[in-house]
Structures are given as C-alpha cells and as structure tokens.
Amino acid sequence: MKARCIDHVTVATPDAAAAQATFRRHFGLPPTPAGGPGSSPGVAGSALAVGGARIVFVTPAAGTALAATLAADGEGMAGLCLEVACLDDAVEALRRAGVRFEVETSGGCRGVQVDPAAAHGVRLTLIERS
Amino acid sequence: MLSRIHHVGIVVRNLEQAYGFWRDILGLPVHKVATVTDQGVRAALLTIGESEIELLEPLAATSGIGKFLVKRGEGLHHLCFATDDVAAELERARAKGIRVVDERPRLGLAGMICFLHPASTHGVLIEYAEPLPEGDSGAAPAGNTGAPHP
Numbered sequence: 573m574k575a576r577c578i579d580h581v582t583v584a585t586p587d588a589a590a591a592q593a594t595f596r597r598h599f600g601l602p603p604t605p606a607g608g609p610g611s612s613p614g615v616a617g618s619a620l621a622v623g624g625a626r627i628v629f630v631t632p633a634a635g636t637a638l639a640a641t642l643a644a645d646g647e648g649m650a651g652l653c654l655e656v657a658c659l660d661d662a663v664e665a666l667r668r669a670g671v672r673f674e675v676e677t678s679g680g681c682r683g684v685q686v687d688p689a690a691a692h693g694v695r696l697t698l699i700e701r702s
Numbered sequence: 703m704l705s706r707i708h709h710v711g712i713v714v715r716n717l718e719q720a721y722g723f724w725r726d727i728l729g730l731p732v733h734k735v736a737t738v739t740d741q742g743v744r745a746a747l748l749t750i751g752e753s754e755i756e757l758l759e760p761l762a763a764t765s766g767i768g769k770f771l772v773k774r775g776e777g778l779h780h781l782c783f784a785t786d787d788v789a790a791e792l793e794r795a796r797a798k799g800i801r802v803v804d805e806r807p808r809l810g811l812a813g814m815i816c817f818l819h820p821a822s823t824h825g826v827l828i829e830y831a832e833p834l835p836e837g838d839s840g841a842a843p844a845g846n847t848g849a850p851h852p
Contacts, residue, residue: 574729577751578707581781583826591824598800598823599704599783622783623706623752629824648825649778652710654728654750669727690723692714692757693777 573665575654579699580619580626582651584642588629591647592618595627606630641695651695659684659700704791708784708812708831709747709754713767714776717744717759724748724755736811743767745811756782756811780817782829788814791830807832 585591595601599622606617606628617630630650632638641650656662659682666673672687683699714720717735724730730748737744742765747754758779760768770779785791788807795802801819808815812831820827 573727575750578710578753581707581710581778583824585824594822594824598795598798601704622704625707625753627781645774646825648820648827649710649781652778665727669723671723671727688777692712692720692723693775694712 573662574657575698576657577655578625579653579655579701580628581649582653582695583627583629583648584632584638584650585629585647586631586642588618588631591629592620595620595629601627638695651697653683653697653699656698656700659698662698662700703787704783704785704830706784707753708782708829708833709756710778711756711758711780711782711827711829712777713758713760713771713774713779715759715771717746717757720757720759721746724757730755734811737761738811741765741767747811754812780827780829782812782815782831785830785832788816788830788832792816795830 583591592603596603601620601622604619604621604626606619617628619626619628630638632642638650662684663673663675666684666686671690674685676683676685681699683697686696686698688695721732725732725748730750732746733749733754734747735745739761742761744759744761746757748757758767760771762768763772792802792804792807795818800822803817803819806816810831813833815829815831818828
C-alpha cells in the first residue's frame with residue numbers, strides 16, 4: 573500500500589460554521605466543499621483548503637462515536653483522512669497485517685475506516701480518488 | 703502565507719512499534735528522526751505527498767508529551783502549517799489577538815517553528831513551520847521537536 577497524501581484533517585466542534593469562520597479569519601484559508609469521500613456520516617460540516625488538503629469542520633450528530641469523543645475530549649482534531657493510490661491494495665494490506673477495518677461508501681466513493689487501536693489512537697480513513 | 707499542511711503530529715507510545723503501521727503498512731518513508739532529551743521526546747517525520755506525519759514518543763511520563771499520553775492516550779496532537787516566514791506569521795497571529803505559546807520562533811524538527819494556543823483555535827494546537835534548507839537540519843544538536851503541551 574502507498575498512502576499518497578493527506579486528504580483532510582477533521583476538527584470536531586459544537587459549531588462547525590463558527591470554527592470554520594475562526595480558521596478563515598486567523599489563517600486566511602479559502603472555503604472549499606466539505607463532503608466527498610472520507611466525510612463522516614451523520615455530521616454537518618464545512619471546510620477550508622490548505623495546499624492540496626482540507627480542514628473539515630464537523631458538528632457530530634447525537635449518538636455518533638464522534639459526538640462521544642467531542643463530549644469526552646472537547647473540541648479539536650478528531651480524524652485524519654489519507655488518500656491511497658488503490659483502495660483494493662489498501663484493503664489487502666490491512667487484511668494481511670491483521671488490522672481491523674470497515675469499508676464504507678460515501679458520495680459514491682469507497683473509503684476504509686481503520687480501527688483506531690491499530691492506527692495509534694487516530695480515527696483514520698483511507699480513500700481512493702478516481 | 704500558509705502554503706500547505708507541513709505535518710500532523712501524533713503521540714505514540716513507542717516509535718518502532720508505530721513504524722509497524724505508519725511506515726510498513728501505509729508505506730510512508732521515514733524522513734527524519736531525532737531524540738531531544740531536554741524535551742523528553744523522540745520524534746520521527748514520515749513523508750506523505752507534500753506533507754509529513756510526525757510521530758512523537760515521550761521519553762518520560764513527566765514530559766509534556768508524556769502527560770498528554772497519560773491523559774488522552776495515543777492519538778492526534780497538533781496540526782502544522784508550512785510558511786516561508788514564521789516570524790511574520792507569528793506577528794500576524796499576535797496582531798489578530800490569537801494567543802500564542804511561543805513569543806518568538808525557535809528551532810524545531812520541522813525547521814523554525816512556533817505554536818499557537820489551542821484556546822484560540824477551537825481546541826486545535828497549531829504549529830507554524832518554516833522549513834530549513836536541506837542539509838541544514840533542525841534535528842541535531844540544538845534540536846527541538848518543538849511540540850509544546852499547553
């Protein structure tokens with residue numbers, strides 16, 4: 573497997589719009605669409621671009637794992653999404669290594685949610701862009 | 703001007719163990735490694751596209767990163783933006799009323815760096831890094847991974 577680049581970093585916050593506005597004001601980053609592969613289901617989001625990557629701000633829906641993380645740890649970085657060259661190769665490499673994962677589909681694109689225990693506590697998503 | 707994500711910092715219990723996932727499974731090459739005793743941390747930068755993943759292993763539970771590990775466990779620690787002028791970015795941040803951790807840029811693993819306080823950035827610890835020219839590494843004797851622990 574070869575992870576190619578950082579697609580986005582997820583910031584969990586009670587108010588995604590306010591957080592996006594803060595980052596835009598502080599860092600002068602341009603807005604960009606928040607959805608697409610690797611976006612978390614059940615959340616409202618907005619995003620900013622920085623280089624070839626994005627910072628995605630999400631307000632998790634009640635009852636989701638991300639909402640529990642937000643409640644426990646407060647707002648902050650909550651996820652990392654990497655683009656891989658080939659998702660099938662990634663799945664095979666994870667399987668070979670005995671890493672637990674879930675395949676998910678979002679916006680018509682497939683992604684892999686890696687067990688945080690294997691990714692050193694990181695809520696890690698791998699995606700393939702066509 | 704902030705040009706890209708320079709790196710994402712991740713606290714791990716043990717670097718070698720972490721290589722087993724980030725280097726060996728994800729295929730990210732280790733670009734730089736440094737042990738910084740005065741910061742109580744060992745750090746490694748792994749290249750991914752235009753960015754890097756920075757793995758941080760505490761050398762003692764009493765260090766800042768060690769306290770983070772005890773309190774939060776392994777996981778995401780900070781987000782670093784690349785800039786061509788870290789001093790100017792720090793000044794701009796101060797002028798905007800952003801709380802800063804470092805009053806002036808200092809040498810870190812990623813080059814000349816400074817940190818902003820997460821209280822001003824929705825809980826996200828932000829680092830600015832002005833990479834040094836290749837061969838002029840910030841990793842060696844005066845090295846400092848830079849990672850603070852507010």
